[in-house]
Amino acid sequence: xxxxxxxxxxxxWFGAKQALFDINLEIADKQTTAIIGPSGCGKSxxxxxxxxxHETLPDARVNGKVVIGDVPVYGxxxxxVSIRRRxxxxxxxxxxxxxxxxxxxxxxxxxxxxxxxxxxxxQTVERSLRQSALWDEVKDDLxxxxxxxxxxxQQQRLCIARALAVEPDVLLMDEPASALxxxxxxxxxxxxxxxxxxxxxxxxxxxxxxxxRVADSTAFFLMGNLVEFDKTETMFTKPSDQRTEDYITGRFx
Amino acid sequence: MTRTRFHQGLDELKxxxxxxxxxxxxxVERAVRAFTTRDVAICQLVLRDEPxxxxxxxxxxxxxxxxxxxxxxxxxxxxxxxxxxxxxxxLERVGDQAVNIAERVMDLVQYPKAPLNIDIPRMASLTxxxxxxxxxxxLTADPDLAHTVLERDDLVDDMNRxxxxxxxxxxxxxxxxxxxxxxxxxxxxxLERVADHATNIAEDVIFxxxxxxxxxHAQG
Numbered sequence: 001x002x003x004x005x006x007x008x009x010x011x012x013w014f015g016a017k018q019a020l021f022d023i024n025l026e027i028a029d030k031q032t033t034a035i036i037g038p039s040g041c042g043k044s045x046x047x048x049x050x051x052x053x054h055e056t057l058p059d060a061r062v063n064g065k066v067v068i069g070d071v072p073v074y075g076x077x078x079x080x081v082s083i084r085r086r087x088x089x090x091x092x093x094x095x096x097x098x099x100x101x102x103x104x105x106x107x108x109x110x111x112x113x114x115x116x117x118x119x120x121x122x123q124t125v126e127r128s129l130r131q132s133a134l135w136d137e138v139k140d141d142l143x144x145x146x147x148x149x150x151x152x153x154q155q156q157r158l159c160i161a162r163a164l165a166v167e168p169d170v171l172l173m174d175e176p177a178s179a180l181x182x183x184x185x186x187x188x189x190x191x192x193x194x195x196x197x198x199x200x201x202x203x204x205x206x207x208x209x210x211x212x213r214v215a216d217s218t219a220f221f222l223m224g225n226l227v228e229f230d231k232t233e234t235m236f237t238k239p240s241d242q243r244t245e246d247y248i249t250g251r252f253x
Numbered sequence: 254m255t256r257t258r259f260h261q262g263l264d265e266l267k268x269x270x271x272x273x274x275x276x277x278x279x280x281v282e283r284a285v286r287a288f289t290t291r292d293v294a295i296c297q298l299v300l301r302d303e304p305x306x307x308x309x310x311x312x313x314x315x316x317x318x319x320x321x322x323x324x325x326x327x328x329x330x331x332x333x334x335x336x337x338x339x340x341x342x343x344l345e346r347v348g349d350q351a352v353n354i355a356e357r358v359m360d361l362v363q364y365p366k367a368p369l370n371i372d373i374p375r376m377a378s379l380t381x382x383x384x385x386x387x388x389x390x391x392l393t394a395d396p397d398l399a400h401t402v403l404e405r406d407d408l409v410d411d412m413n414r415x416x417x418x419x420x421x422x423x424x425x426x427x428x429x430x431x432x433x434x435x436x437x438x439x440x441x442x443x444l445e446r447v448a449d450h451a452t453n454i455a456e457d458v459i460f461x462x463x464x465x466x467x468x469x470h471a472q473g
Contacts, residue, residue, distance in 0.1 A: 208327065236331075237327075237331060238464035245329060248327040
């Protein structure tokens, strides 16, 4: 299924404060797109608008258009829940359900959706954990160990498995490796590379080398505006906007 | 401005490379002066100072590698360091060519001068100006000046061909002066190589400043 993301004149506010200004962006299907920019530039707000997480905050507003494949995310009669099922999200800090077993953590989303066939649940849990490159490390402890007993890097891969279990089309990752050590970070980055074969991945990162390593395309945000969007290689070797150049070379500020 | 230490490192790299460029340019200038005055003492100066150029080459390489490894440069900074590494290799070769010319001069002074109707000083001055302007374009980040260096390379190539023909003629018509003609031909060949290195340096400056590859007549 086509999971390209089309963003047209997207604006977002927190109360009276506007956080995004007329964003227009075409995110390609089954590619990894990195969103970079200084703190407060609107990059997290942007990805939270893609799965209608922004509207969960008090006083938050959105206008403009987001279309995933052919589904208008903010269309009439489209529920936020149905969008979030299609668009999975992984956060900066791993947030497994601490008391649930590894197995139940991965199966949680499916069970919430009324999915109870044991054999199919087993298959989905295994597939998701394999996709998130965690299976070999946890396969013997699936029901014995809790999500919280895993290391930080394993917890993050568990959260990725949980997001993948409901078979989304898009995976949003908000600083998924910023709390992890270099080895865990490398595993997550390898994983992102594999995931794009099946999913459209959008990753918010502060780490420009990470963006350079994992993303096909990169968007640079500044003060709520999209400054530049191009192939990652071009962005990091020959950006066309001086502000991008200044930011990525550390001359900014 | 952030990343102060990194940008100090880039400035230091530029300074080291310019110092090295000055040594390489001086070496060619001395070698050519030795040729025109047939002065072996000047040749000795060229040979004496070559290790300075080689030492500078190592320093520039080490600093470049450190900056790449430790600072993960991006965009214009990445292009700058890559350009420096390449210019470094070209300057070291310019120093080698100066030594080669000096060695030819030390050989040819032992033989009678061939009656050659050629203008080595003019070719040399064109070549040295190419090196100087390539280095100036690097100093001032001036791709327009760098372009003028590229345009002059054909002139030097033409002069090299003319000198080749004249030397060939002299060698076949004057047995006792053939050695001088042969050495002169080789000196011209070395000068032509120096001009090629100046051209490479100018191309690297254009790559650094504009992000454009203009080598081998690519569109930039």
